[in-house]
Amino acid sequence: MTDxxxxxxxxxxxxxxxxxxxARAIETAEYTFGPAKVRLHASYLATDDKVAIVTSSEVGEYxxxxxxxxxxxxxxxxxxxVERIRRGEEP
Structure with missing residues (x-):
């Protein structure tokens, strides 16, 4: 499932x-989880007026x-x- x-x-x-x-948020996450874990779990997509952050892990949620x-x-x-979208819950 991907949130x-x-x-x-x-x-x-x-x-x-x-x-x-x-980038500021990711840097802050590195202080808590360490650079390696953040590098594995941080994922996002940005445009001029929209952002999607993958929150399937505690790193992404943070x-x-x-x-x-x-x-x-x-x-x-x-x-x-902000809208939370849960993928994979559909029947």
Whole structure:
């Protein structure tokens, strides 16, 4: 099963700006889990106004939580939505 957190921003922020904040979240995860474990489990896809972070592992879940905190502080809670998508649960 693959779990994904899908972020959608009301305004285009730019892929480069989004990836900068994801990099901060990944770096924070390295302090907790170590670089090797993060390298194995960290996975995301970003565009100018959307991000998908794979949250199937504790590392991915942690990265998504940190990213939410960073973006909430930077933009505000009402500037983006987060949707959890669980793959593999369909009959």
């Amino acid at each position: 994904i957190c899908k972020f959608k921003f009301q305004e285009k922020i730019g892929k480069k700006a989004i990836e900068k904040q994801i 990265i998504a939580q940190i990213f939410i905190g960073i973006m909430t502080r930077k933009l505000g809670e009402d500037k983006f939505t």
